[in-house]
Amino acid sequence: MKPKLAFIITAIACVFALAYISGCKKLTYVTATTSDVNIYDYLLKNPDQFSEFAKMVDKAGYSGFLNAYGTYTLFAPTNDGVKAFLTETGKASVDAFTAAELQNIVKLHLIKDTINTSVFTDGKLPHVTMLGQYLLTGVSNENGVSSYTVNRQALILQPNIFLSNGNVHVIDHVLKAATKTAAQTVEASTDFSIFTQALKETGYYDSLNILNNPDTTRRFLTVVAETNKALADSGITTYAALKAKYSKTGDPKRADDSLHMYVAYHIFTDARYLADIISSPSIPTLQPLEVVTTKLDGQDVLLNDISFNGKYEPGVKLQRSTSDVTASNGVVHSSTAHFAVKIRVPVRVDFDVADQPELRKLTNVYRQVTTANAITSTGGGTVFAKGAFADITWNANTSTTSTISYCCIAATSTTQYGWRADYLRFPMGNTSRNLWVELRTPLLVKGRYKVWISYYRGKASANNPAFPNRVDFDGQPMQRTFDFSAQKPTGTTGELEALGYKQYTEVATTNTGQDLNNVSRLLGTVDVQTTDRHLVRITFLANSTGQELNYLDMIQFIPVNDNQQRPIFGRDGSIIP
Amino acid sequence: MQKFKTRYLKIICVLFIATAACSCGKYLELKPQDGIIREDFWKTKEQLQAAVDGCYASLLGGSDRPIPEYMFLWGELRADLLTPSTGVTSEETDIMNVNILATNSLTNWRAIYRTINYCNTVIDFGPGVLKVDQTLTQQSLDASLAEVKALRALLYFYLVRSFRDVPLVVKSTSSDDQLQQLTKTSGAEVLQQIIKDLSEAETAAPLTYNSNADDKGRITRYTVYAIQADVYLWMEKYPEALAACNKIINSQKFGLVSGNTGWFTNVFVNGNSSEGIFEIQFDRTKLNSFYPMFRTRPRFIASSIITDPDNGIYMADVLDPTKKDIRGDGAAARFGDGLIWKYIGVDDNTMRVAEESFAHWIVYRYADILLMKAEALALTGKGPEALDLVNTIRQRAKALTQTARVVDPTDAEAVCDYILEERAREFAYEGKRWYDVLRHAKRNNYKRQDILTEMVSRTVSGSLQQSAIAKFKDANSHYFPIYTYELQTDKNLVQNPFYK
Structure with missing residues (x-):
């Protein structure tokens, strides 16, 4: 039996051997997950392009971490770029720099994140360089060829080289860090001589002259400097004239001096390039509680271009060619016209919530009495999905009940008496309906206001509980809640005012029916801190699925010392004194 | 013992053969079981017809997006008529923000080249059918070849306007050993090939297929003229463009659908109107991709x-x-909510249901011919005639007097600006806007660069x-990059220098 066993084993072995021979080819196993090189290796692998810059990186002592795991973006200047830089700085070779100098140079070319050209804008890159200065990107066109630029100093020759520890963009010049602070940058231009003197006299020159400010909120600052010409256009040709116009106390260093305020109003926190400026509707200035509003009109960047109280106030244009100047601690822009803090007294704002620019464009919807716009027992109105309005948002669920709608009724209606006969309807509730709705107000001048919310009362079922809503003004809850399903109580004007209600429409005061359904409710008093557009949020408070019939007409902001009762408002749009 | 040995030997032999057979890559049966191979095809005129039909069918999409979706995206994304909505992709x-990288898959031209290859296949193998099938006449073969040549020219025209320099392939790729690493051909040469294909197609393409649906859905001689007019305008050859337009107008086969309530239904909802010249016809069995694009999650x-x-x-x-x-509210878009309406509406306010989303994609219609003619006239010093044509279009559409412009007929640029604006009104969302803007801007060596800058x-x-x-x-x-995948697989392709 033994030889048999041996034979079987040999036979099986033969079969396997044959199968192996006639079988597949030998596999070469890949042991590394990627064959991509790291950033420093990439520089070494392309000596014809980067041998000089590689030397700089090496001497700066950064070759180690640029060859290790990480996420970096390196702007790598070519050999020609480095040579031009050497000539410019009068050095014979890279070795003539000290390691510390090279560190500063290389740090400006390095960002601790991976950034490719698809996130480039007209402004700064989203992350600061390791040197602590932002890089400004853009596109320039030379001889018909457009390329990305960095800091207006270098063109990107080859963007987006993806390596295993980050991205490399090849640039044609070495980037040079800004050496002047914002204050020095303004001072260096003779166009800004009057403004520079104002900076110095008010003490802001020193605040703008601090590098690496320990107060991190003022680590970067943005200055909008006025040229001498801009001032001259407003009749100010010397610093003395400027001082005479504004400085009432005679000491511009005092915070309550108007010249001090004028300068503070021209300085913003953070490095804000033009692209950043137009990305937010308003920017706080160093003058406490004062903001400038921003606008992009065609290609023009405008400051303080607004309509206020029904009047248009043309804005101030920033000169693109002389703006976006990077300083070591911020950005300097140049204004083409003179502007200063506007002194405004608080003025009442009757905020018609349905008067939204997006709605105005819909001529077949806006203020049209149609079936689609009608108020019905289930709600009614033309429905809008989230995102339809720039100034209204809500926590929409996917459900169709969490949209909002626009309702418009005939001006002859004997039930609804809303101003201009239109409402916005917000379904409110804690599940599929909206838990909150947020509206941006028109411009409110800083000051103290009483806030009235005016609605047409709707109650879906007599069995429903109360549906209180809280109103937050800029995140601060108001003193009173209100309920879209609550009627106005009965009583005389004086009694009602004591209870926090009033009659705001033209409906006859009968203490019955329609009179009680057109409600204006006092929410409390707000202290508006800045002259700006503010946020009002209505939050549903009841533990209930809520109802559809919430018709908001207007929100009034009336200065505390003004008449709170009059004028009243008509369905045809009239304001009755 | 001996017996056992033999048995073992047999087992070993069987095992060996079995292992050897399954380890190798050779197959005993060469012909596929589930399809037809080329040697068995191209035998009858019916097969030739099927191949031509296949070229059209491939326009409707399969593994890729339907070609009309590319035509829409390429023609509108870079222009000014769209606003991104909730469903927009990055x-x-x-592309809308002029921030295109070569990794943007919308710049993948694969779907277009697939159909071009189908056309090439017909052109290569179609003539062989003549020898095998006696019932196929030379005339009908030529007609079939004309159809696919014109289709190929149309697709190359889209490529040349979107990418400018593209590989020019006029031979079919029908086996693996024909795969080549192609180089780019300059846009001018591609245009020459387009002109050549069209002039060959012009003589042989049928005037009619004796069926309205076929006349609009397949390429007729009028389609060839329409493409010619468009190509000549792009090449700034205005007398030729004018001649091509006149051939269509003088045929008196087409007219403007009158601008009453039935206009939208006739032209866009039902399709194949007397205005249509070439329409890519979707139907209940093959829906277009516009419903999810403009309606479900716009x-x-x-x-x-x-x-x-x-x-x-x-x-x-x-x-x-x-x-x-x-042409505005309830046709191009529903202004109430901004929905793009041409492909999802059944009248000015009612929406199609999802399973009826088969609005045709209109490649050319008669209004286009009139406005192309107007453009050719304006640029050959015949401003007054051009303005007459614009007014014809405006009257049909009941355009508001507010949008009318008083234009000096001798000022060709002003007349062209008016035509460009009228084209935006007439062809909103028909995939033409970007190409129109670019054509006007690039005229005379980019004399009107300002149109683009302003836009x-x-x-x-x-x-x-x-x-x-x-x-x-x-x-x-102004031209797309070559998609990364194409660059990786074809080392001879050179990226558009702007995207390097």
Whole structure:
């Protein structure tokens, strides 16, 4: 039996051997997950392009971490770029720099994140360089060829080289860090001589002259400097004239001096390039509680271009060619016209919530009495999905009940008496309906206001509980809640005012029916801190699925010392004194 | 013992053969069991016809997006009539913001080249059928070849306008050993090939297929003329463009559908109207991709240039809302919510249901011919005639007087600007806007660069505006990059220098 066993084993072995021979080819196993090189290796692998810059990186002592795991973006200047830089700085070779100098140079070319050209804008890159200065990107066109630029100093020759520890963009010049602070940058231009003197006299020159400010909120600052010409256009040709116009106390260093305020109003926190400026509707200035509003009109960047109280106030244009100047601690822009803090007294704002620019464009919807716009027992109105309005948002669920709608009724209606006969309807509730709705107000001048919310009362079922809503003004809850399903109580004007209600429409005061359904409710008093557009949020408070019939007409902001009762408002749009 | 040995030997032999057979890559049966191979095809005229039909069918999409979707995206994304909506993809916004990288898959031309290859296959193998099938006449073979040549020319025309320099393939790729690493052909040469294909197709393409649906859905001689007119305008050869337009107009086979309530239904909802010249015909069995695109979770809605009653292109009559441009609200878009309406509406306010989303994609219609003729006239010093044609289109559409312009007929640029604006009104969302803008801007060596600059300053988001304007000053940026995958697989392709 033994030889048999041996034979079987040999036979099986033969079969396997044959199968192996006639079988597949030998596999070469890949042991590394990627064959991509790291950033420093990439520089070494392309000596014809980067041998000089590689030397700089090496001497700066950064070759180690640029060859290790990480996420970096390196702007790598070519050999020609480095040579031009050497000539410019009068050095014979890279070795003539000290390691510390090279560190500063290389740090400006390095960002601790991976950034490719698809996130480039007209402004700064989203992350600061390791040197602590932002890089400004853009596109320039030379001889018909457009390329990305960095800091207006270098063109990107080859963007987006993806390596295993980050991205490399090849640039044609070495980037040079800004050496002047914002204050020095303004001072260096003779166009800004009057403004520079104002900076110095008010003490802001020193605040703008601090590098690496320990107060991190003022680590970067943005200055909008006025040229001498801009001032001259407003009749100010010397610093003395400027001082005479504004400085009432005679000491511009005092915070309550108007010249001090004028300068503070021209300085913003953070490095804000033009692209950043137009990305937010308003920017706080160093003058406490004062903001400038921003606008992009065609290609023009405008400051303080607004309509206020029904009047248009043309804005101030920033000169693109002389703006976006990077300083070591911020950005300097140049204004083409003179502007200063506007002194405004608080003025009442009757905020018609349905008067939204997006709605105005819909001529077949806006203020049209149609079936689609009608108020019905289930709600009614033309429905809008989230995102339809720039100034209204809500926590929409996917459900169709969490949209909002626009309702418009005939001006002859004997039930609804809303101003201009239109409402916005917000379904409110804690599940599929909206838990909150947020509206941006028109411009409110800083000051103290009483806030009235005016609605047409709707109650879906007599069995429903109360549906209180809280109103937050800029995140601060108001003193009173209100309920879209609550009627106005009965009583005389004086009694009602004591209870926090009033009659705001033209409906006859009968203490019955329609009179009680057109409600204006006092929410409390707000202290508006800045002259700006503010946020009002209505939050549903009841533990209930809520109802559809919430018709908001207007929100009034009336200065505390003004008449709170009059004028009243008509369905045809009239304001009755 | 001996017996056992033999048995073992047998087992070993069997095992060996079995292992050897299954380890090798050879198959005993060479012909596929589930398909037909080329040697068995191209035998009858029916098979030839099936192959031609296949070329058209491939336009409707299969493994890729339908070609009309590319035509829409390529023709509208870079222009000014769209606003991104909730469903928009980042690749789409990147194109809208002039922020295109070669990794943007919308610049993949694969679907177009697939159909071009189908056309090439017919051109290569179709003539062989003549020898095998006696019932196929030379005339009908030529007609079939004319159809696919014109289709190929049309697709190359889309490529040359979108990419400028593209590989020119006029031979079919029908086996693995024909795969080649192609180089790019300059846009001018591609245009020459297009002209050549069209002039060959012109003589042989049928005037009619004796069926209205076929006349609109397949390429007739009039389609060839329409493509010619468009190509010649692009090449700035205005007398030739004019001649091509006149051939269609003089045939008196087409007319404008009158601008009453039935206009939208006839032209866009039902399709194949007397205005249609070439339409890519979707139907119940093959739906277009526009319903999910514009309705379910809209990727785009109309921009304010369409809907704005004061500054838009259609405007609104504030005093008398019953007066309106029939092409605006309820046709191009539903202004109430900005939905792009041409492909999802059944009338001015009712929407199609999802399973009826088969609006045709209209490649050319008669209004296009009239406005192309107007453009050719304007640029050959015949301004008054050009303006007459524009007015014909405007009257049909009941355009509002607010949108009319008083133009000096001798000022060719002003007349062209008016025509460009009228084309935006007439062909909103028909995939023509970007090509129209680019054609006007690039005329006379980019004499009208300002049209592009003005457009991007309106459409691109604020923080990218200056970059986009500077990018557009480089003519290379007006054309798409070659998609990364194509570059990796074909080492002979050279990327558009703007995207390097």
